[in-house]
Amino acid sequence: MDVKAARGRSSNVQSSEDETMDLRRGPWTVDEDFTLINYITNHGEGRWNSLARAAGLKRTGKSCRLRWLNYLRPDVRRGNITLEEQLMILELHSRWGNRWSKIAQYLPGRTDNEIKNYWRTRVQKHAKQLKCDVNSKQFKDAMRYLWMPRLVERIQAAAAATATTAPATTMNGTSSAGSTTSTITTNTHHHDHNLDVHKGQMALPPDFGVAKTTPSCTPENSSTAASSDSYGTDQISQVSEFTDYYVNIPVNNNPSQDYFPIAGFQGQSLTSPAGNYFNTGLDLQAMEQNNQWLEGGDTSDNLWNVEDTWFFQQQLHNTGI
DNA sequence: AAAACTCTCAACCGCCGGTGC
DNA sequence: GGCACCGGCGGTTGAGAGTTT
Structure with missing residues (x-):
């Protein structure tokens, strides 16, 4: 098969070099x-x-490089993005925006292309479901106060389940195995770099989770500093708005050593992820009381269910956002 | 069963910065 | 300084697989 002509878009624009080289x-x-x-x-x-x-090889150098880095390299990890990786992507994207290669540095084995695809197919899909822009304040807040806490819950639940089967290790903080009522312990100055989050090698950026002196999860300043697709240097948060606080969450089989940072919590129970930090008019506590979004059993792609979407849109409507 | 639609992701493109001459 | 080349990055496309109608 003549691969050269396999993709219509590609066959239309051929550099003279390509034609002479028959790449x-x-x-x-x-x-x-x-x-x-x-x-x-x-x-x-x-x-x-x-x-x-x-x-x-009758390929461009670029093509070889891409094939090697994204597919053939021995340490490339393929397959489903784990919950921890999802959380990491959301967090790092909040800090750096579409800096895919930079984000990929903290997800061993994952390529920038894969992360970019994940963002486009999953995250943007949710924004579309909510009928809001992926860069809008509403969506960022929803991501922070609904999606990320939910990811944390599921990570924690999975860890608790693991702890149940392997009781030798305990969580830092109180825990009810298999439930979602574990208390998160605030650890505002915990700096465990190069955390063994995933297969032992998920390294965190140096200031990941560094506490601000003043909590910043307020309606006035939330989601205003970062997450633009066009990041000027003055737009990049020095400290992520999502990672104001560390939360000790065991994420693998060695929970006594591993902690995963998540933002927006200050010693709150995970049963109230919407918490008191959200006063922008999106009454997420009411959403929680509506209880649909905390129902378990969903998949990572189904963190937003129909009720979430409906209720979220109602909140947008009611508050005139 | 098949057409229509949706989703995933590998691969390409253009742009930009670094480097060497 | 100017030019050419190269590698890296983010954005985009479209084939094929999967799902729905």
Whole structure:
């Protein structure tokens, strides 16, 4: 098959160099993969254009680089994004916006492309369901006060379940295995860098979770400093608005050592994630009392159910936001 | 069963900054 | 300083798989 012509968009715009070199485009074949892996195994990475030529691949250097980094590299992790990774992505995106490669640095084995795809397909889908812009204050607040706490809950529930089967370790804080009533312990100055969050290697940025001297989860300043797609240097929060406080959450089989940061809580029970920090008119406590959104059993893609969406939209309507 | 629709993700594009001549 | 080349990044596309009608 002539891969070059496989993608209509690609076949329309061909550089003269491509035509003279008869470079291939489109999906990689098994043989090409094998050739690239073999060459890099024997010679290492180098200048990608010359590598492509030396390896006998009729591909651009860019294409080889992309294939290697996003797919063939031995340490690339594939498959579902874990809850911890989801939480990390939400958090880091709140800080850095669409800096996918930077975010990927903190998710070992995940590529910027994968994270970008996750954001576009999952996160933006939720924004679409809520009929609001993914960069809007409403959506960011909903993400912070609904989605992230819910992720934390599920992580915690999973950890509690693990603890039930392996009672030798205990959570830092009180815990009811299998329930969602565990108390989060505030740890405002905890700096466990390079935390063993996922398969032992999920490193956190140096200021991840650093407490501000003044809590910032107020209607006035929430979701105003970050999360724009066009980040100027003055727009990048030095401290994430999502990670004002550490919350000790065991996230793997060694809960006594591992803590996962999450924002917006100050020693609150997870049963009240909407809590007292949200006074923008979106009465999330009422949402909680409406109790639909805390119902368990959903999947990571179903953190927003129909009721959530409906209620959220009602709040938007009622408050005139 | 099949058409229509939705979702996922690999791959490409253009732009930009770094580097060497 | 100017130019060319290269690598890296974020944005976008579209094929194919999956789901719904």
